Amino acid sequence: MKQAVNKIIFVLFGLLLFGCATQQQIVQQQIPEIDNKYDSEFPVKSIAKQLDFVSGTIKKLDCLAFYMSYVFPPDNTIDANNITKETLLRQSIANTVTNESVTGTATVIYYDGKKVGLLTCAHVVDFPDTIITRYDHGNGAIEVLSVKVKQQNYVKDLPEGEAVEIIATNPKDDIAFLIKNLDEHIQFPEVLDYPIGNTKDLEWGSVVYVMGFPLGNKMVTRAIVSNPGRSNKNRFLTDALYNRGISGAPVLAIRDGVPNIEWVGIASSASAQNVHYVKPGKEEPEFINPDEVYNGDLYVDHKKMINYGVTFNVTIEAVMDFLNENKEMLEENGIDPKQLFK
Numbered sequence: 001m002k003q004a005v006n007k008i009i010f011v012l013f014g015l016l017l018f019g020c021a022t023q024q025q026i027v028q029q030q031i032p033e034i035d036n037k038y039d040s041e042f043p044v045k046s047i048a049k050q051l052d053f054v055s056g057t058i059k060k061l062d063c064l065a066f067y068m069s070y071v072f073p074p075d076n077t078i079d080a081n082n083i084t085k086e087t088l089l090r091q092s093i094a095n096t097v098t099n100e101s102v103t104g105t106a107t108v109i110y111y112d113g114k115k116v117g118l119l120t121c122a123h124v125v126d127f128p129d130t131i132i133t134r135y136d137h138g139n140g141a142i143e144v145l146s147v148k149v150k151q152q153n154y155v156k157d158l159p160e161g162e163a164v165e166i167i168a169t170n171p172k173d174d175i176a177f178l179i180k181n182l183d184e185h186i187q188f189p190e191v192l193d194y195p196i197g198n199t200k201d202l203e204w205g206s207v208v209y210v211m212g213f214p215l216g217n218k219m220v221t222r223a224i225v226s227n228p229g230r231s232n233k234n235r236f237l238t239d240a241l242y243n244r245g246i247s248g249a250p251v252l253a254i255r256d257g258v259p260n261i262e263w264v265g266i267a268s269s270a271s272a273q274n275v276h277y278v279k280p281g282k283e284e285p286e287f288i289n290p291d292e293v294y295n296g297d298l299y300v301d302h303k304k305m306i307n308y309g310v311t312f313n314v315t316i317e318a319v320m321d322f323l324n325e326n327k328e329m330l331e332e333n334g335i336d337p338k339q340l341f342k
Contacts, residue, residue: 038197038253038264040205042222045258051211051220057192058249060156060213061106061120061164061178065127067146070095076141080132088145098146100127105212105248105267106155106178108189110340115181116158116189117335119319120248121268122169122176127151153178159185167333168326173234174268174314175322179333196341197253197262199236199315202228210240210267212249219246223311234318235268240311242267251313263341265313 070092072078078091088095104124110117131146153164161182169176206225213219223240238251249267254260280296320341323330327337 034256036256038201038203038206038255038262039257040203040207042207043254043258047209047254047258047261050259050261051209053190054192054209054211054250054252055218055220056190057108058211058213058218059106059108059118059158060216060218060245061104061118061124061248062101062154062156063104063125063127064099064101064152064154065148066150067098067100067131068095068149069098069144069146071144072142074135074141074143078142078145080142080145083145088147097149102127103213103216103245105246107248107250107266108191110179110335111189111191112334112336112339115179115334117330117340118155118164118178118180119266120176120178121174121266121314122171123174123269124247125153125166125176125178126169126171155180158189159183159187161185165333167335168322168329170322170325173318173322175266175319177323177326177330179335192250192263193341194252194261194263196316196320197255197264199228199264199317201255202236202253202264204228206253208238208240208264209252210238210242210246210249211252212246212267214243214246216245234315235312236265236315238311238313240267242269242311263316265315266319268312268314 070088071094072091073093076091078087102124104120106118106120108116109119127148129148131144132142133144134140135143153166155164155178158180159182161180164178164180167177167179202225204226206228208223208225209220210223211218211220221240221242223238226237226239228236246267247269250263251265251267252261253264255262280294323337323340330337
């Protein structure tokens with residue numbers, strides 16, 4: 001009986017040692033390897049505190065452009081390269097005011113107590129001065145000519161002050177810099193001051209975080225980098241599920257575990273395609289019975305459909321080049337370039 005008890009104790013002791021060894025092995029496996037590379041595994045430590053800080057530095061950016069649109073008869077002979085104000089007023093048969101709106105994400109990268117500097121994508125704030133549509137499927141005379149008369153840029157959750165001003169843009173690389181002069185205030189905007197990263201160190205499978213305002217909602221998403229060595233040095237590809245409104249959001253990577261977070265780029269665009277479809281007229285009832293034959297007017301329309309999971313990001317190197325190229329412009333508007341990404 002005593003031998004049986006000893007055997008049981010020995011077995012339990014062995015299991016205890018095995019459990020401790022296994023637990024120790026798991027703990028060792030969880031410790032990230034210190035290799036000075038961006039992590040491709042999900043972080044062991046919580047990143048919630050860091051993301052909460054980032055959430056205070058990003059702002060919803062709403063841009064609204066107003067156009068005066070002039071409508072011309074089908075038989076007009078107006079030359080698009082030689083249009084005057086008198087031509088618009090005399091030859092147009094109707095005119096109306098229309099507007100275009102875009103929502104994006106702006107990140108606070110500068111604050112000196114009176115002025116805020118924000119980084120976003122150029123396509124969010126860059127509206128064309130003139131829009132022309134033509135008869136005969138775009139090959140005929142001018143049908144409608146729209147001229148931009150006003151643009152409003154509004155950044156939510158900033159102290160009151162002057163209007164948001166566009167200081168510099170680079171449509172090719174899709175980067176823009178905005179400023180806003182603030183009134184006297186007690187609310188101090190937070191600045192995203194994480195270190196500048198190096199996109200050359202991104203590898204297949206590197207994990208990045210993106211925080212912005214898809215569809216107007218403040219959200220964070222996690223993505224994996226693909227094809228980091230692609231030919232376009234100012235772009236890199238991820239599988240992030242972008243949606244409208246996230247353009248301009250900061251893209252962050254972790255180097256050797258939390259809290260070593262670096263800024264590697266900004267979200268730019270998702271792959272999309274134009275889809276044409278047939279729809280009823282605007283005056284038709286909201287509900288149409290699909291089991292009945294429809295005899296009303298039909299119209300062709302189109303919209304962009306996002307190919308989710310194929311997304312493009314502007315590299316942080318392209319952002320730094322943009323800021324250096326516009327150094328004089330920034331200084332003329334009261335921005336100290338030395339304080340950017342300090």
